[in-house]
Amino acid sequence: MSESVAWVAVDWGTSNLRAWTIDATGNVLGSRTSPKGMGKLTREDYPAALADLLTDVPLDGPTDVLVCGMAGARQGWLEAPYLEAPTDLSGLIRGAVHPDSGSADLRVSILPGVCQRQGGDNVMRGEETQLLGLAATLPGYRGLVCMPGTHSKWAMLEGTRIAHFTTAMTGEMFELLSTHSVLRHSLGGDLSGEVRNEGFKAGAGDGLSHPADLLGQLFRVRASALISGREPAWCAGYLSGLLIGTEIAANRHQIGNDPVPLIGSHTLCALYAQVLEMAGATGRPVDATAVVLAGLKSAREAA
Amino acid sequence: MSESVAWVAVDWGTSNLRAWTIDATGNVLGSRTSPKGMGKLTREDYPAALADLLTDVPLDGPTDVLVCGMAGARQGWLEAPYLEAPTDLSGLIRGAVHPDSGSADLRVSILPGVCQRQGGDNVMRGEETQLLGLAATLPGYRGLVCMPGTHSKWAMLEGTRIAHFTTAMTGEMFELLSTHSVLRHSLGGDLSGEVRNEGFKAGAGDGLSHPADLLGQLFRVRASALISGREPAWCAGYLSGLLIGTEIAANRHQIGNDPVPLIGSHTLCALYAQVLEMAGATGRPVDATAVVLAGLKSAREAA
Numbered sequence: 001m002s003e004s005v006a007w008v009a010v011d012w013g014t015s016n017l018r019a020w021t022i023d024a025t026g027n028v029l030g031s032r033t034s035p036k037g038m039g040k041l042t043r044e045d046y047p048a049a050l051a052d053l054l055t056d057v058p059l060d061g062p063t064d065v066l067v068c069g070m071a072g073a074r075q076g077w078l079e080a081p082y083l084e085a086p087t088d089l090s091g092l093i094r095g096a097v098h099p100d101s102g103s104a105d106l107r108v109s110i111l112p113g114v115c116q117r118q119g120g121d122n123v124m125r126g127e128e129t130q131l132l133g134l135a136a137t138l139p140g141y142r143g144l145v146c147m148p149g150t151h152s153k154w155a156m157l158e159g160t161r162i163a164h165f166t167t168a169m170t171g172e173m174f175e176l177l178s179t180h181s182v183l184r185h186s187l188g189g190d191l192s193g194e195v196r197n198e199g200f201k202a203g204a205g206d207g208l209s210h211p212a213d214l215l216g217q218l219f220r221v222r223a224s225a226l227i228s229g230r231e232p233a234w235c236a237g238y239l240s241g242l243l244i245g246t247e248i249a250a251n252r253h254q255i256g257n258d259p260v261p262l263i264g265s266h267t268l269c270a271l272y273a274q275v276l277e278m279a280g281a282t283g284r285p286v287d288a289t290a291v292v293l294a295g296l297k298s299a300r301e302a303a
Numbered sequence: 304m305s306e307s308v309a310w311v312a313v314d315w316g317t318s319n320l321r322a323w324t325i326d327a328t329g330n331v332l333g334s335r336t337s338p339k340g341m342g343k344l345t346r347e348d349y350p351a352a353l354a355d356l357l358t359d360v361p362l363d364g365p366t367d368v369l370v371c372g373m374a375g376a377r378q379g380w381l382e383a384p385y386l387e388a389p390t391d392l393s394g395l396i397r398g399a400v401h402p403d404s405g406s407a408d409l410r411v412s413i414l415p416g417v418c419q420r421q422g423g424d425n426v427m428r429g430e431e432t433q434l435l436g437l438a439a440t441l442p443g444y445r446g447l448v449c450m451p452g453t454h455s456k457w458a459m460l461e462g463t464r465i466a467h468f469t470t471a472m473t474g475e476m477f478e479l480l481s482t483h484s485v486l487r488h489s490l491g492g493d494l495s496g497e498v499r500n501e502g503f504k505a506g507a508g509d510g511l512s513h514p515a516d517l518l519g520q521l522f523r524v525r526a527s528a529l530i531s532g533r534e535p536a537w538c539a540g541y542l543s544g545l546l547i548g549t550e551i552a553a554n555r556h557q558i559g560n561d562p563v564p565l566i567g568s569h570t571l572c573a574l575y576a577q578v579l580e581m582a583g584a585t586g587r588p589v590d591a592t593a594v595v596l597a598g599l600k601s602a603r604e605a606a
């Protein structure tokens with residue numbers, strides 16, 4: 001006795017594609033995931049990728065599919081031009097574009113991202129929908145929101161309005177340094193052990209204390225291994241802590257007394273919360289999937 | 304009527320091997336270069352690499368070969384344990400080690416590098432010899448010395464004494480970001496054109512003004528290309544300037560009124576001099592080959 005699908009919510013990122021079928025009262029009926037992220041697709045691949053993902057979904061005639069994320073990038077399915085910050089995210093749906101899905105039953109809308117020119121060029125795609133969802137989850141929240149990841153976003157939210165935002169390349173930097181730099185020789189070991197956590201705290205402390213000297217602090221990972229015999233797990237923790245500490249130090253002045261909502265993976269949010277505490281602030285991990293769904297729902301309701 | 308070779312000076316780095324034949328009065332008779340740097344050699348390869356390089360050098364019996372650089376690293380020919388800073392570099396020769404060259408005619412000594420434990424773990428190999436050479440070239444110089452490169456060194460020199468030093472991963476970071484990061488899509492173009500220089504100045508200004516926000520500023524390279532239509536050459540210049548500006552800002556407080564000696568490639572030293580001026584300081588490019596030779600000579604004379 002399955003409920004019928006009223007619409008489909010889609011988060012189409014660079015690496016993955018996720019879809020949720022939703023009934024008329026807003027309940028999630030089911031979810032699907034595919035590795036067909038924007039990074040692996042040409043423009044022509046999108047209709048089939050979506051159809052494949054939804055192949056077993058029983059549709060009662062033409063159904064809305066609301067998409068956020070990189071599918072709306074210039075190199076995605078169809079470009080959804082950015083809204084420009086400061087902007088009210090409740091207007092996201094008015095910037096949606098409508099690619100041809102190749103099927104009369106799938107009426108696709110792709111939400112725009114947000115760009116910023118005043119106060120520093122910046123862009124986001126996908127996070128704006130999570131922020132709209134956060135505004136629905138924490139009504140009236142005014143303050144900084146941290147979204148840790150490959151490219152961490154820090155957004156100043158005022159209800160559903162995004163005032164300004166920045167992007168820190170922290171996650172990508174960790175990957176680059178771990179994979180390709182001279183530091184890779186010094187890294188390794190258990191991802192969750194005590195030695196790694198010791199290194200993490202030391203790195204976070206150095207990052208919080210000396211954010212202007214990141215280029216110099218980084219080399220200490222290597223030097224610590226060479227002359228102080230630091231273990232690979234300690235060094236890996238140190239590098240992670242140093243980068244997160246440096247990122248948080250750069251944003252510390254914008255953090256008020258409220259806990260900072262953290263939207264991202266559980267592991268990453270826990271690490272950010274740990275460093276926020278070291279900085280005399282507090283983090284409040286928020287379920288990332290819940291807020292993207294809430295955001296798509298809010299956008300749809302504003303239509 | 305060639306002068307006879309009194310000794311051989313060698314700079315054995317990670318990427319290259321350079322040798323100079325020197326006569327009894329200290330004149331350079333000739334020079335040779337090989338791509339057989341430490342990075343390409345196993346321990347067993349060193350004797351042949353050296354013999355090959357010197358194969359056409361007429362030797363008057365057993366000849367000293369004085370080596371600085373990575374040949375003395377743990378993963379090099381024979382480890383020359385670090386001297387520990389603060390230390391007087393005129394004592395370098397006393398820390399030299401003597402690997403078996405496999406030839407009775409080549410008496411090899413490898414100079415040690417310098418490490419630091421107090422005030423931050425750090426290491427150098429090769430730069431200490433350049434610093435000793437600088438002390439001979441600018442007798443009595445007291446102040447900061449900047450050695451731009453893959454891993455830039457900033458050393459506080461007091462005559463022949465090295466008080467402390469730091470390492471900034473600036474050059475490696477530029478390579479990593481240009482080659483492997485999301486920023487690579489936005490970079491390119493002429494290496495010396497006016498557009499690149501415009502970007503360089505903008506990046507250096509941002510780096511000097513906001514050194515604590517490097518992780519955030521980096522993403523602006525991408526965002527500027529996406530939403531402000533910045534050209535690849537501008538973005539490449541911006542990235543270079545941002546990294547160098549950030550590095551110089553972190554060291555600015557240690558710079559006094561004297562021009563900062565700059566030891567490195569001509570191109571890089573010119574860029575650092577440009578940013579030092581933007582920071583209200585002055586750079587003084589010094590010939591890198593001249594100081595490494597002067598350093599090896601000073602070390603030998605102290606024997």
